[in-house]
Amino acid sequence: MARPAPLSGFPEWLPAQRAVEQQVIETLRRTFELHGFAGIETRSVEPMERLLSKGEIDKEVYVLRRLHADDSEPDDAAKQLGLHFDLTVPFARYVLENAGKLDFPFRRYQIQRVWRGERPQEGRYREFRQADIDVVGADTLPFHYDVEMVEVMAEAFAQLSLPALRMQVNNRKLVQGFYRGLGVEDVAPVLRAVDKLDKIGPAQVHALLTDEVGLTAQQADLCLRLATITGGDAAVVDEVRALGVTGDELEQGLHEVALLLDGVRDVPRDGFDVVADLSIARGLDYYTGTVYETKMAGFEHLGSVCSGGRYDSLASDGRTTYPGVGISFGVTRTLAPLFSRGLTATRSTPTCVLVVLVDEGSRATSRECAAALRERGIPAEVAPAAQKYGKQIRYAERRGIPFVWFPAEASADGVAAVRDIRSGEQVPADVASWTPPDDDLRPQVVQPAG
Amino acid sequence: MARPAPLSGFPEWLPAQRAVEQQVIETLRRTFELHGFAGIETRSVEPMERLLSKGEIDKEVYVLRRLHADDSEPDDAAKQLGLHFDLTVPFARYVLENAGKLDFPFRRYQIQRVWRGERPQEGRYREFRQADIDVVGADTLPFHYDVEMVEVMAEAFAQLSLPALRMQVNNRKLVQGFYRGLGVEDVAPVLRAVDKLDKIGPAQVHALLTDEVGLTAQQADLCLRLATITGGDAAVVDEVRALGVTGDELEQGLHEVALLLDGVRDVPRDGFDVVADLSIARGLDYYTGTVYETKMAGFEHLGSVCSGGRYDSLASDGRTTYPGVGISFGVTRTLAPLFSRGLTATRSTPTCVLVVLVDEGSRATSRECAAALRERGIPAEVAPAAQKYGKQIRYAERRGIPFVWFPAEASADGVAAVRDIRSGEQVPADVASWTPPDDDLRPQVVQPAG
Numbered sequence: 001m002a003r004p005a006p007l008s009g010f011p012e013w014l015p016a017q018r019a020v021e022q023q024v025i026e027t028l029r030r031t032f033e034l035h036g037f038a039g040i041e042t043r044s045v046e047p048m049e050r051l052l053s054k055g056e057i058d059k060e061v062y063v064l065r066r067l068h069a070d071d072s073e074p075d076d077a078a079k080q081l082g083l084h085f086d087l088t089v090p091f092a093r094y095v096l097e098n099a100g101k102l103d104f105p106f107r108r109y110q111i112q113r114v115w116r117g118e119r120p121q122e123g124r125y126r127e128f129r130q131a132d133i134d135v136v137g138a139d140t141l142p143f144h145y146d147v148e149m150v151e152v153m154a155e156a157f158a159q160l161s162l163p164a165l166r167m168q169v170n171n172r173k174l175v176q177g178f179y180r181g182l183g184v185e186d187v188a189p190v191l192r193a194v195d196k197l198d199k200i201g202p203a204q205v206h207a208l209l210t211d212e213v214g215l216t217a218q219q220a221d222l223c224l225r226l227a228t229i230t231g232g233d234a235a236v237v238d239e240v241r242a243l244g245v246t247g248d249e250l251e252q253g254l255h256e257v258a259l260l261l262d263g264v265r266d267v268p269r270d271g272f273d274v275v276a277d278l279s280i281a282r283g284l285d286y287y288t289g290t291v292y293e294t295k296m297a298g299f300e301h302l303g304s305v306c307s308g309g310r311y312d313s314l315a316s317d318g319r320t321t322y323p324g325v326g327i328s329f330g331v332t333r334t335l336a337p338l339f340s341r342g343l344t345a346t347r348s349t350p351t352c353v354l355v356v357l358v359d360e361g362s363r364a365t366s367r368e369c370a371a372a373l374r375e376r377g378i379p380a381e382v383a384p385a386a387q388k389y390g391k392q393i394r395y396a397e398r399r400g401i402p403f404v405w406f407p408a409e410a411s412a413d414g415v416a417a418v419r420d421i422r423s424g425e426q427v428p429a430d431v432a433s434w435t436p437p438d439d440d441l442r443p444q445v446v447q448p449a450g
Numbered sequence: 451m452a453r454p455a456p457l458s459g460f461p462e463w464l465p466a467q468r469a470v471e472q473q474v475i476e477t478l479r480r481t482f483e484l485h486g487f488a489g490i491e492t493r494s495v496e497p498m499e500r501l502l503s504k505g506e507i508d509k510e511v512y513v514l515r516r517l518h519a520d521d522s523e524p525d526d527a528a529k530q531l532g533l534h535f536d537l538t539v540p541f542a543r544y545v546l547e548n549a550g551k552l553d554f555p556f557r558r559y560q561i562q563r564v565w566r567g568e569r570p571q572e573g574r575y576r577e578f579r580q581a582d583i584d585v586v587g588a589d590t591l592p593f594h595y596d597v598e599m600v601e602v603m604a605e606a607f608a609q610l611s612l613p614a615l616r617m618q619v620n621n622r623k624l625v626q627g628f629y630r631g632l633g634v635e636d637v638a639p640v641l642r643a644v645d646k647l648d649k650i651g652p653a654q655v656h657a658l659l660t661d662e663v664g665l666t667a668q669q670a671d672l673c674l675r676l677a678t679i680t681g682g683d684a685a686v687v688d689e690v691r692a693l694g695v696t697g698d699e700l701e702q703g704l705h706e707v708a709l710l711l712d713g714v715r716d717v718p719r720d721g722f723d724v725v726a727d728l729s730i731a732r733g734l735d736y737y738t739g740t741v742y743e744t745k746m747a748g749f750e751h752l753g754s755v756c757s758g759g760r761y762d763s764l765a766s767d768g769r770t771t772y773p774g775v776g777i778s779f780g781v782t783r784t785l786a787p788l789f790s791r792g793l794t795a796t797r798s799t800p801t802c803v804l805v806v807l808v809d810e811g812s813r814a815t816s817r818e819c820a821a822a823l824r825e826r827g828i829p830a831e832v833a834p835a836a837q838k839y840g841k842q843i844r845y846a847e848r849r850g851i852p853f854v855w856f857p858a859e860a861s862a863d864g865v866a867a868v869r870d871i872r873s874g875e876q877v878p879a880d881v882a883s884w885t886p887p888d889d890d891l892r893p894q895v896v897q898p899a900g
Binding site: 003004005006007010011012013014015018019022033034035036037038039040041042043044045047048050059060061062063064065066067068081082083093094096097098099101102103105107108113115117127137142144317318348349350351363374377378379380381384385395398399 | 452453454455456457460461462463464465468469472483484485486487488489490491492493494495497498500509510511512513514515516517518531532533543544546547548549551552553555557558563565567577587592594767798799800801813824827828829830831834835845848849
């Protein structure tokens with residue numbers, strides 16, 4: 001077999017990188033569970049008709065075909081199976097399918113891979129992992145859950161060593177209400193044009209709004225002025241009001257943005273802040289109120305690493321409508337660029353202690369030492385072979401294993417000892433009581449240099 | 451949207467079932483890491499040529515196609531991507547791809563989904579999860595790792611509440627050496643015929659061996675007698691020797707089986723035992739020494755739930771060969787039938803304490819109570835709305851949340867209190883010090899009735 005090459009867009013991690021990812025996932029999971037979110041997973045596939053039902057026909061979905069497909073395979077393309085491209089569409093389906101067995105409001109988290117057949121580049125992958133939380137109600141869902149999404153994610157972020165994060169929030173009712181207050185009837189093309197502000201700049205958006213969408217120059221001016229409003233407190237509400245547009249929907253949106261900013265006042269601010277940014281729109285069209293986006297300092301080119309919003313009618317079975325609010329953290333999108341810049345772990349193995357082997361005949365003794373350490377939660381393994389101690393120590397060194405254990409049989413004075421191979425310090429020790437420093441128990445995250 | 455129906459072969463779990471699965475995965479992960487196995491994950495896809503390279507052209511692989519495939523898509527079917535059907539083929543590829551960055555012997559675990567387009571039935575799914583451990587060496591790998599595989603899995607099983615498990619071990623060298631000692635040159639057809647013993651019985655296997663494989667009646671007799679030998683200690687070696695066949699390869703196999711049985715003598719035996727069963731062959735043809743299979747008491751019809759073996763040349767880059775030994779636990783195959791018989795958890799949410807809400811104005815107070823509990827590792831959430839206390843308590847009851855917290859504002863005497871809603875007992879309590887019984891902190895596994 002020739003040495004295989006990586007597949008573009010399908011990232012894989014070395015063991016030390018995976019140790020970092022695993023710790024990130026565990027932190028997310030622990031935080032979500034402390035807040036009472038139940039973990040679920042959905043199957044990786046959905047019928048194509050469901051994947052494409054949101055009207056985004058340009059989605060790059062992966063379609064599945066069995067290699068030995070037979071007559072039982074559906075001819076109808078819509079009945080074929082495709083890999084899910086996010087965790088929201090399958091979750092909406094899961095809620096409908098199991099509505100009779102779930103209790104609402106239903107709080108769930110979901111950490112899974114998703115697939116998109118897009119052209120790979122930094123921050124965009126064909127297979128990647130997301131971590132979502134959502135709360136879904138039956139027919140109604142109070143606004144305080146919009147606040148809770150931010151609170152929970154902020155608490156998780158505070159435990160991860162990531163670059164500073166800035167969450168930008170907006171509200172569809174505010175924006176659409178503003179456009180309608182201006183006399184615009186079809187708001188979707190305006191949203192789409194303003195969404196391009198980052199890419200093409202205000203002059204071109206203005207041209208789009210007047211020449212293609214058909215707004216007056218004054219209407220376009222006001223749309224652009226709205227999109228430039230940003231701030232961390234209720235002053236943004238006053239700035240919007242100062243533009244002189246009115247209407248019930250706009251008022252409701254302003255009220256919700258003010259509630260949200262007020263609700264997250266106490267959110268931990270160390271490397272994380274929340275600002276209203278009235279240019280934020282989110283591409284997907286199912287959002288109906290709050291929308292969230294999050295940029296990582298120094299990595300703004302990746303786009304948003306944590307996004308979501310309120311959707312009042314993502315799922316409905318005719319009798320009941322299930323409104324929800326959710327937010328999705330891009331685990332791979334966040335970690336992959338950090339890995340490529342050197343983020344890693346102190347070692348490539350969970351092993352904290354390597355127990356040396358005196359000779360093959362005493363393997364049982366060394367195994368017992370390792371078992372006694374494991375019994376107390378200390379990851380330990382026995383050296384692969386009874387080589388010279390120098391070779392056994394190098395086995396540990398290469399992997400970053402911090403400690404080497406010498407059973408009583410291995411030392412001249414017949415007393416077991418443990419050596420910190422970084423300092424070379426060796427001290428007598430008892431497997432029943434010796435404990436490594438907390439920082440050495442598990443691989444620790446190592447930030448990129450510089 | 452009409453209520454969606456489940457997809458046959460793609461099982462999904464309700465939140466309480468997923469809580470059980472999550473605990474099983476955490477136990478496996480903790481055990482593997484204590485033994486120094488590094489966790490890795492591989493991408494879900496491999497080029498078809500790699501998936502099909504093991505000669506099993508009848509594999510039911512899922513092939514991927516981008517919905518909007520363009521000219522950059524390979525025409526050559528072998529270059530197309532398919533979903534992996536096990537974790538061994540991708541692991542072998544990962545080892546070759548990253549050999550320069552890994553240290554050998556390399557110990558890894560991998561817990562991931564795999565896909566097979568087979569006809570679904572109990573114990574056989576189109577999407578399911580496996581948990582694998584493997585140790586891979588560069589050019590050589592000592593036999594003691596064959597013992598360690600059993601030791602590690604047994605330790606994990608001892609912490610799971612599963613029906614009794616019996617691991618059956620055999621050795622390819624023993625069986626092939628025996629056949630060759632009998633004068634059989636092409637051993638593969640004999641292996642395939644004997645592998646059918648369970649399904650078609652000894653008379654038919656005998657007929658196959660004589661009529662189709664071309665053995666003499668006496669050779670066929672001896673092959674069948676070998677396959678009936680079973681036992682938990684070195685007596686099996688004497689039984690084989692009593693058949694009067696000799697040869698170096700056979701001797702090596704006998705030696706290894708004896709070593710394995712001796713090595714696992716001390717493995718915890720509570721609900722888990724290991725026996726040599728010389729009929730065990732394993733379908734895949736890359737095994738070269740030890741093979742493992744595991745049956746679950748009362749669920750023998752599922753086939754093996756934990757299988758693997760030694761492969762001396764699964765991966766090779768021309769210069770270096772990477773021999774390995776590994777074992778794979780079928781997480782879904784084991785849990786799915788138990789779920790359908792009632793295995794579940796005590797509650798459908800991680801929440802241990804529901805903090806009641808006096809009125810919307812005091813939500814901040816209730817949130818602080820919940821935050822103080824979470825600070826000490828107690829999962830807590832605030833009631834969704836300031837309904838009558840009876841309604842708030844029923845919210846907890848429906849989800850199996852064991853405790854309801856009344857902030858000071860909610861009680862007549864102004865002292866905070868906690869109620870165990872199962873007993874109705876209510877006591878004064880302080881968020882800074884109250885602790886639930888250990889068993890209530892997380893959802894507990896509930897075994898099927900009967």
